[in-house]
Structure formats: structure tokens, C-alpha cells
Amino acid sequence: MIHLPVLIADLGLILAAAGVITLLFKKIKQPLVLGYIIAGLLVGPHIKIIPTVSDYKSITIWGEIGVIFLLFSLGLEFSFKKLVKVGGSSSITAIVKVLFIILGGYLIGLAMGWNDMDSIFLGGIISISSTMITIKAFEELGIKHKKFAGLVFGVLIVEDLVAILLLVLFSTMAVSQQSAGPEMIKSILKLSFFLVLWFLGGIFLIPTFLKATKKLMNDETMLVVSLALCLVMVLLADKAGFSPALGAFIMGSILAETTQAERIEHLTKSVKDLFAAVFFVSVGMLINPTVLIAYALPILFITLVIIFGKILFTTLGALLAGQPLKTAVQAGMSLAQIGEFSFIIATLGVSLKVTSEFLYPIAVAAAAITTFTTPYLIKLSEPFYKFLNNRLPEKWLDAIERYSSSTAGITTLSDWRILLRSYIFNTIIHAVIIISIILLAARFLNPFIANQLDFGANSTIISVIVSFILMSPFLWALSIRRIQKTAYSHLWLNKRYTRGPLIAIEVFRILLGIFFVGFLMYEFFDTWIAALIALILVVSVMIIFSRKLQSFYNKLETRFILNLNARENRTPNILPWDTHLTEITVAPESELVGKTLVDLKIREQYGVNIAMIERGKINISTPNRDERLYPYDKLLVIGTDDQLANIKPLFEGIVDETLVSIPMEDMSLQKIVINSKSPVFGQTIRDSGIREQTQGLVVGIERNGERILNPDSNLTFENGDIVWIVGNNKKIPELLK
Numbered sequence: 001m002i003h004l005p006v007l008i009a010d011l012g013l014i015l016a017a018a019g020v021i022t023l024l025f026k027k028i029k030q031p032l033v034l035g036y037i038i039a040g041l042l043v044g045p046h047i048k049i050i051p052t053v054s055d056y057k058s059i060t061i062w063g064e065i066g067v068i069f070l071l072f073s074l075g076l077e078f079s080f081k082k083l084v085k086v087g088g089s090s091s092i093t094a095i096v097k098v099l100f101i102i103l104g105g106y107l108i109g110l111a112m113g114w115n116d117m118d119s120i121f122l123g124g125i126i127s128i129s130s131t132m133i134t135i136k137a138f139e140e141l142g143i144k145h146k147k148f149a150g151l152v153f154g155v156l157i158v159e160d161l162v163a164i165l166l167l168v169l170f171s172t173m174a175v176s177q178q179s180a181g182p183e184m185i186k187s188i189l190k191l192s193f194f195l196v197l198w199f200l201g202g203i204f205l206i207p208t209f210l211k212a213t214k215k216l217m218n219d220e221t222m223l224v225v226s227l228a229l230c231l232v233m234v235l236l237a238d239k240a241g242f243s244p245a246l247g248a249f250i251m252g253s254i255l256a257e258t259t260q261a262e263r264i265e266h267l268t269k270s271v272k273d274l275f276a277a278v279f280f281v282s283v284g285m286l287i288n289p290t291v292l293i294a295y296a297l298p299i300l301f302i303t304l305v306i307i308f309g310k311i312l313f314t315t316l317g318a319l320l321a322g323q324p325l326k327t328a329v330q331a332g333m334s335l336a337q338i339g340e341f342s343f344i345i346a347t348l349g350v351s352l353k354v355t356s357e358f359l360y361p362i363a364v365a366a367a368a369i370t371t372f373t374t375p376y377l378i379k380l381s382e383p384f385y386k387f388l389n390n391r392l393p394e395k396w397l398d399a400i401e402r403y404s405s406s407t408a409g410i411t412t413l414s415d416w417r418i419l420l421r422s423y424i425f426n427t428i429i430h431a432v433i434i435i436s437i438i439l440l441a442a443r444f445l446n447p448f449i450a451n452q453l454d455f456g457a458n459s460t461i462i463s464v465i466v467s468f469i470l471m472s473p474f475l476w477a478l479s480i481r482r483i484q485k486t487a488y489s490h491l492w493l494n495k496r497y498t499r500g501p502l503i504a505i506e507v508f509r510i511l512l513g514i515f516f517v518g519f520l521m522y523e524f525f526d527t528w529i530a531a532l533i534a535l536i537l538v539v540s541v542m543i544i545f546s547r548k549l550q551s552f553y554n555k556l557e558t559r560f561i562l563n564l565n566a567r568e569n570r571t572p573n574i575l576p577w578d579t580h581l582t583e584i585t586v587a588p589e590s591e592l593v594g595k596t597l598v599d600l601k602i603r604e605q606y607g608v609n610i611a612m613i614e615r616g617k618i619n620i621s622t623p624n625r626d627e628r629l630y631p632y633d634k635l636l637v638i639g640t641d642d643q644l645a646n647i648k649p650l651f652e653g654i655v656d657e658t659l660v661s662i663p664m665e666d667m668s669l670q671k672i673v674i675n676s677k678s679p680v681f682g683q684t685i686r687d688s689g690i691r692e693q694t695q696g697l698v699v700g701i702e703r704n705g706e707r708i709l710n711p712d713s714n715l716t717f718e719n720g721d722i723v724w725i726v727g728n729n730k731k732i733p734e735l736l737k
Contacts, residue, residue: 696727
């Protein structure tokens with residue numbers, strides 16, 4: 001007899017429990033994440049009502065895979081371009097909220113007598129809001145198009161990056177067993193270096209690869225390639241000393257910049273859903289009910305801190321960022337929960353064995369409660385704003401409005417700010433590239449040439465030459481390339497400014513280039529020789545090959561910018577006044593399907609404009625009046641909150657329940673025989689009411705050996721007719737009664 005591996009039996013038990021519980025949660029319209037956690041609680045070691053998991057370690061591995069694909073999915077929704085686009089408002093709001101909540105969580109932990117590590121982890125756990133829960137609540141409430149939703153999504157984007165940073169910092173603290181010091185700074189610099197390097201390399205290589213292989217990429221191949229890229233980045237992150245989750249998130253954010261982002265997200269959704277379910281079940285398995293009972297009061301207290309603390313500090317951060325009071329309050333009450341990153345941070349503490357056993361179930365319990373409260377808080381946000389608006393002093397409201405208006409104005413940057421910002425950006429980007437080339441040459445290229453290719457002592461010279469050739473375009477861009485020519489010329493020719501700072505900046509850039517060449521030589525030669533060779537090489541190459549380096553660098557830069565903007569170029573960027581863009585999908589049952597834009601008169605009746613139609617792989621920008629709408633068309637619609645709210649139901653398709661209430665399995669082809677006592681005898685098909693009674697159609701009649709296919713509705717039923725009806729098989733027999 002073949003022995004079934006324990007892992008398969010455990011996986012079957014987990015999925016069966018998760019399936020049953022989530023069906024129940026779907027029925028009562030509650031978040032599925034909570035269902036998975038409860039399923040984990042039932043199959044875990046602490047409750048013996050049903051069979052429990054035998055090999056918990058194997059399930060933990062499946063859960064870690066779930067974290068990887070969950071973070072990969074979040075990365076696909078993140079993208080660094082979105083982080084830049086969300087602007088100062090979202091960044092300020094997120095930073096204010098996260099900093100104060102982390103500090104509050106830490107102080108609360110200490111006040112309850114917890115140690116430093118538990119308190120720090122508590123602050124991190126309660127600081128990050130749940131992207132999954134918030135987006136799901138917005139979708140269910142139909143408010144994704146609202147103006148404040150844009151601020152909320154921006155805050156969530158910033159928080160995702162902050163959460164990744166927290167994972168790295170907490171890992172460092174767990175290893176060093178201290179909360180501050182050189183190790184923390186080193187970790188931040190290391191993370192920043194690799195983030196820039198991976199982003200630059202990924203954007204330059206991956207979109208080009210996907211474009212070159214586009215004709216070969218069917219859905220199966222795209223799925224395999226996407227998951228392979230994800231796991232390769234997971235491996236690279238692990239080798240660099242970071243968590244695998246970071247690698248998955250980074251690869252997701254890189255792929256999010258490609259034109260295939262939506263397709264990849266769609267193809268990987270099922271994989272993510274499966275493994276994420278296993279992860280959340282494994283989260284539930286760690287919960288000890290006795291701990292929940294023992295720590296009931298701390299759980300309640302921490303939950304209240306999460307809800308009221310996040311409402312307060314998110315609102316405060318949004319007001320500081322210049323948002324109106326209404327938007328700030330609505331954003332604050334939308335983000336008063338914790339979720340997936342909180343579980344991951346709590347899991348990190350458990351896996352590193354630096355947190356107490358009680359912290360994990362407390363975090364999960366608080367997440368469960370705040371998940372339940374989120375939809376209700378969002379619904380109450382507007383009434384609560386009206387309450388505040390009526391209660392706050394008039395001078396406070398006027399001050400908030402003036403501050404919001406002043407920050408919303410157009411700000412101009414001085415030439416100095418423009419120039420310095422560009423120089424800093426240019427220096428960081430090219431310094432990261434140059435350092436990575438040098439380190440790769442010293443750590444990998446030189447040993448490979450010496451040992452694998454058997455060049456012996458000559459390997460050093462070959463490695464230096466190859467490295468310098470690869471570095472040269474970026475050295476030119478770092479040291480010689482003229483940046484922001486207009487601003488530079490204004491400052492150079494303006495007699496109010498001395499030229500000294502400009503000359504100092506140019507000298508610094510050249511010295512920095514010499515330093516990096518010296519760093520390359522230092523990796524292979526003695527110090528004084530390195531400095532001498534560096535000076536000679538920089539001067540010679542920059543003078544002799546300046547034009548060629550410029551031409552080659554411009555090609556590299558053009559390719560990078562094209563890859564970076566490929567997805568964005570498909571979407572118009574128009575946001576006038578209080579209007580904004582939102583995406584609406586045309587439902588198959590919508591009454592607008594098949595109609596032209598000129599027939600619909602959307603602009604005339606509702607005041608909105610359709611900027612673009614995305615149909616499969618085709619994007620129709622500024623569609624003409626004769627363009628028809630088809631099922632699943634994605635429309636980029638421009639309008640105000642009220643206009644978009646009015647038009648949204650038309651596209652979603654609100655239809656008669658009788659048209660959609662019949663399950664497919666209840667539809668069948670059946671026959672009835674008409675006699676003189678039949679209710680429909682002597683009536684026409686139209687007058688008989690068969691369509692309404694059976695929710696079906698008369699598709700054929702057999703009369704005197706003759707078959708009438710699709711009979712006319714004016715045909716009269718006669719004695720002996722055999723009538724074939726496609727309809728509800730439960731209602732067709734009622735015609736004979």
C-alpha cells in the first residue's frame with residue numbers, strides 16, 4: 001500500500017478547512033482573511049475539535065512561500081513611479097502617522113511592563129495599515145473614485161515601502177539585540193544601495209527582455225517567467241542579507257513598471273491566492289486561545305489605540321500636508337486597521353525568537369477586530385466630518401481652509417534648488433552603478449577569470465580593463481555631463497550670484513570621479529599606484545573619448561527612460577481643478593454595451609469625459625463619437641466625485657433580479673404535450689405567458705409530424721402539439737397543472 005506523505009494530508013486538511021470557513025465568511029460578507037485565520041485556529045495544535053496538522057514545520061515553509069507571493073503581488077500594485085506620483089501630501093501623512101504610532105506602541109508596551117524588543121515590535125506591528133482590507137472595503141462600498149481615496153492609496157503606497165524598511169531594521173535589531181547604533185545606519189545605507197541598484201538594473205533589462213520575447217509569451221510562459229523572476233530576486237535578496245519578502249516585493253515593483261503589469265497580475269493572482277491562504281492559515285495556527293483570554297484587556301486596549309491613534313495621527317498628518325478637513329478625516333477613518341504587513345512583522349519576531357509568545361496572538365486578535373470595524377468607520381467618516389465641522393470653532397476651520405489653499409498653490413523652484421536636486425540625484429544614481437561594477441569585478445569577475453579561465457596573474461589587469469570600460473559612460477555622466485543647462489546658465493550669468501559655488505560643484509564632481517577610479521585600482525593594486533593610475537586614466541579617457549562616451553551614455557539613458565515610461569505613456573495625465581481620473585469597467589450586463597458614445601451622450605447628460613478605453617491589449621486614446629462600448633472595456637473617465645458617483649451604476653449594470661437569479665444548472669430543454677385541458681390551449685405563444693412563467697423560450701413545436709423551429713410568437717397552440725421549451729426546469733412542469 002502506497003503511503004501518503006504527511007505534507008499532502010496536512011495541505012488537504014488546511015485547504016478543506018479554509019474552503020469551508022471562507023464559504024461561510026463569503027455568505028456573511030466578512031473579509032476572507034479572517035476566515036483563513038479562524039481555519040488555522042481550528043486545524044492548529046491548540047484546538048482538538050477537528051483533525052489537526054501533523055507536520056507544522058512543513059506548513060511553515062508553505063506559509064513562507066505564501067509571504068513571498070503575497071509581497072510579489074503587493075509589489076505589482078506598488079511601483080516606484082507611484083511612490084513619486086503620490087507627492088508630498090501622501091508622504092507627509094504616512095510619515096507623521098507611522099512615526100507617532102510606532103512611538104505610541106513602544107511607550108504603551110513599556111507601560112504594560114514589556115521588554116524593549118516586544119515594545120518596538122508592537123510599535124511596528126500597529127503602525128502599518130492594511131492595503132488588502134482597505135482596498136476591499138473601498139470596492140464593496142463603491143468609493144474608489146472618491147477624491148479622498150487617492151490620498152488613502154498614496155499613504156498605503158508609502159507605508160508599503162516603510163514596512164519593507166521596518167522588516168530590514170527589525171532583522172538588524174534582532175541580530176544585534178539593540179535598537180540603535182552603527183548597525184542600523186549600515187542597514188539603511190545597504191538597503192538604499194540595493195534598492196537603487198535593483199531598480200535601475202531591473203528597469204533597464206526586464207522590460208527590454210519582455211518586449212523582445214513578446215511573441216513567444218503565451219499565458220503559460222508569462223506565468224512561469226514571472227514567477228521565475230520573482231524567485232530569482234528572492235534568491236538575490238537572501239544572498240545580499242535581506243529577507244526573501246523584500247526580493248519578492250522589489251521584483252513586483254519592477255514588473256509593475258512594464259506594459260505587461262496587468263497581465264502578470266492577472267496570471268499570478270490564483271497562485272498568490274492559494275499560497276496567501278496557506279500563509280494566513282499558518283498565522284491562525286500560531287494563535288493560542290488561552291493567551292487571548294489571559295491578555296483580553298491588553299488586546300482591547302491596543303485595539304482602541306490602533307483605531308483612535310490612527311484616526312488622530314492620519315488626520316493630523318493630512319492636515320499638515322495641506323488637505324481639507326473633510327479629506328483628512330475620511331482618510332484617517334479609512335486607515336484605522338492593521339493587516340498583512342502586521343502579520344509578517346509579527347511572524348518575523350517569532351521566527352527570529354526575539355519576541356514573547358503573547359505578542360503574536362495579540363497582534364492577530366487586534367487585526368481581526370480592526371478588520372471588522374473598518375467598513376463601519378469608513379461609512380461614518382462623512383457624518384463624523386459634519387459633526388466636527390459643526391463643533392469646531394469658526395476660526396479653526398478658517399485657519400485650516402487658508403492653510404490648505406496656500407499649500408495647494410503652484411510653487412516655483414529656484415534655479416539653485418533645481419540644480420542641486422539634479423546634481424544630488426545624478427551623483428547617487430551613478431555612484432551606485434559604479435560601486436556595484438567595482439564590487440562585482442573584485443568579488444566575482446577577477447576570481448572567475450583567474451580560476452575558471454586560467455589567466456593567472458593577468459586576471460587582475462583584465463578585470464581592471466573590463467571594469468573601467470563598463471564604468472566609463474557612468475564616470476562621464478558623474479563627472480563631466482552638464483546637468484540642467486538652463487538653470488546652470490542663469491546662475492552663471494546672473495551677477496547677483498558668485499560663481500564660486502558652481503566651480504566648487506564641478507571640481508567636486510571631477511574629484512569624485514577620480515576617487516571611484518582610485519577605488520577600483522585600490523581593489524587590485526597598492527594605494528599610491530592606484531591614485532596615480534586613477535588620475536591619468538580619468539584625465540586621458542575624459543579628454544579623448546568624451547564624445548563617444550556621451551553618445552553611448554545617451555543611448556543607455558534613452559533606453560532606460562523608454563522602459564520606465566512605457567506603461568505611463570498609455571495613460572493620459574489630465575487632472576484639472578477638482579476633477580480626477582478614475583477607472584470604470586463596463587459590466588457585461590450593462591445597458592450601455594453595444595452603444596456608441598454619441599448615442600449615450602455621456603458628456604451632455606453627466607458632465608464627464610471618457611479619456612481612454614482599454615480593450616484587452618488595445619488602448620484607444622480619446623475615443624471618437626462612433627466608438628462602441630463592449631463588455632469588460634476599461635474606461636478612464638474624468639469627472640468630479642458627484643459626477644462619477646452618478647454614472648458608475650450605469651456601467652456596472654443594475655439589472656432585474658429575474659434575469660440573473662437562475663443557476664446555469666437549472667436551465668434545460670424540456671417538452672410538454674398540449675391537450676384541450678392545458679392552460680395555454682388556444683392561446684398564442686405571446687399571450688400564453690410561457691416566457692414569464694418558465695423564464696424560458698419556446699424553441700420548437702412538433703405538429704402532425706411537422707417540426708416548426710423557432711416558431712412565430714403569434715402561432716396558436718393546438719391539441720396534440722409537442723412544445724419544446726428552454727427554461728427553468730423547476731417551472732416548466734407547472735405549465736401542465
